Amino acid sequence: MTNKAGRFDEYGGQYVPETLMNELNRMADEYEKAKQDPEFQAELQDLLNNYANRPSLLSYAKRMTEDLGGAQIYFKREDLNHTGAHKINNVIGQALLAKRMGKTRLIAETGAGQHGVATATIAALFGMECEIFMGKEDTDRQKLNVYRMELLGAKVNSVTSGSMVLKDAINAALQEFSARTDDTFYVMGSATGPHPYPLMVRDFQSVISKESKEQFKKINKKLPDAIVACVGGGSNAIGSFANYIEDPSVQLIGVEAAGKGVETDLTAATLECGSEGVFHGMKSIFLQTKTGQIKPVYSISAGLDYPGVGPEHAALAKSGRAQYVGITDDEAVDAFEYIARTEGIVAAIESCHAVAYVRKLAPTMSKDQTIICTLSGRGDKDVAAIGKYRGVDVNE
Numbered sequence: 001m002t003n004k005a006g007r008f009d010e011y012g013g014q015y016v017p018e019t020l021m022n023e024l025n026r027m028a029d030e031y032e033k034a035k036q037d038p039e040f041q042a043e044l045q046d047l048l049n050n051y052a053n054r055p056s057l058l059s060y061a062k063r064m065t066e067d068l069g070g071a072q073i074y075f076k077r078e079d080l081n082h083t084g085a086h087k088i089n090n091v092i093g094q095a096l097l098a099k100r101m102g103k104t105r106l107i108a109e110t111g112a113g114q115h116g117v118a119t120a121t122i123a124a125l126f127g128m129e130c131e132i133f134m135g136k137e138d139t140d141r142q143k144l145n146v147y148r149m150e151l152l153g154a155k156v157n158s159v160t161s162g163s164m165v166l167k168d169a170i171n172a173a174l175q176e177f178s179a180r181t182d183d184t185f186y187v188m189g190s191a192t193g194p195h196p197y198p199l200m201v202r203d204f205q206s207v208i209s210k211e212s213k214e215q216f217k218k219i220n221k222k223l224p225d226a227i228v229a230c231v232g233g234g235s236n237a238i239g240s241f242a243n244y245i246e247d248p249s250v251q252l253i254g255v256e257a258a259g260k261g262v263e264t265d266l267t268a269a270t271l272e273c274g275s276e277g278v279f280h281g282m283k284s285i286f287l288q289t290k291t292g293q294i295k296p297v298y299s300i301s302a303g304l305d306y307p308g309v310g311p312e313h314a315a316l317a318k319s320g321r322a323q324y325v326g327i328t329d330d331e332a333v334d335a336f337e338y339i340a341r342t343e344g345i346v347a348a349i350e351s352c353h354a355v356a357y358v359r360k361l362a363p364t365m366s367k368d369q370t371i372i373c374t375l376s377g378r379g380d381k382d383v384a385a386i387g388k389y390r391g392v393d394v395n396e
């Protein structure tokens with residue numbers, strides 16, 4: 001039940017019921033047309049520049065570079081985008097496609113609320129109806145983001161099936177999409193799900209590496225030696241990698257959340273601990289039991305606890321073109337404090353997984369080598385949780 005175009009090596013595809021497959025194929029066709037349409041591309045670029053605040057900066061991390069004493073470190077600053085993360089790049093692209101297809105209603109899944117907020121933001125900007133699916137566990141834990149989405153005019157649907165977390169919210173959103181394709185477009189939050197989502201999300205996020213390559217060349221007249229980005233479903237990482245995949249001298253490193261450690265059950269390190277399977281409409285690598293039950297995942301970082309990974313990452317891992325490593329909660333929290341104190345940046349705890357790996361990698365490289373680390377988002381949302389991790393209650 002798959003079509004060839006949606007494959008990355010053997011991964012990807014379209015493992016969905018027929019009604020949804022017809023709609024996804026319409027979407028894939030329309031996307032191919034939009035990709036070639038200068039008007040669509042111009043509108044996309046205009047929104048990226050004049051609404052989302054692109055291009056994002058490529059900043060040299062001088063103090064961190066000096067402190068670590070190895071490779072020169074640069075940050076690609078997706079934290080400076082409107083709504084505070086890379087997610088807006090993808091949401092603008094998909095919402096424009098939805099408009100092009102004559103849709104008037106956007107739906108999306110969200111875990112901690114970041115993708116839901118980004119989708120609600122664009123729905124407001126475009127004057128579209130918006131409904132967000134969020135596991136009940138998450139609506140209970142993330143009341144601030146629930147209210148933020150409502151403030152932006154979205155309806156938040158608390159999902160009570162399964163374990164009432166992100167994976168169940170995705171199932172609910174896919175179901176809603178199958179049942180109501182006439183006016184509705186499902187805005188997928190990561191480079192995951194059935195074709196054409198992994199391809200489209202990769203393309204929309206590849207603006208990160210398109211910019212970073214030009215910006216880096218201007219400063220250094222060469223290519224960087226390594227790109228480091230955190231991986232949940234893998235959208236900021238695939239966007240950070242995309243324009244370097246054909247440059248074999250550039251090492252690509254995805255950093256997963258190891259949680260309490262890859263040797264424990266409290267982890268989200270899919271590519272280190274997972275196995276092949278089919279879930280959420282795609283063939284990829286998932287954290288699952290021997291009988292194929294999706295395992296509960298754990299990370300201090302809500303944005304990284306997805307039990308799978310996008311199919312292109314599964315293929316890049318298999319071919320060896322990219323490497324994937326794990327960073328624990330403790331290491332990520334240390335990096336959260338470290339980048340704040342050395343660079344004056346409060347970065348998202350997700351992004352701090354990448355920063356933590358850069359702290360290990362840079363000292364092993366020489367001073368004429370360079371690393372670009374993507375800061376996928378800003379860390380204001382995490383300050384209270386990190387305080388709690390350190391025994392400080394910021395609400396007292």
Ligand SMILES: *Cc1c(COP(=O)(O)O)cnc(C)c1O
Pocket residue numbers: 085086087114115189190191230231232233234235236237303304348350351376377378
């Ligand atoms: C959602 C999120 C991630 C993880 O998602 P990817 O699709 O893997 O990029 C990482 N960082 C931030 C700040 C996020 O909001």
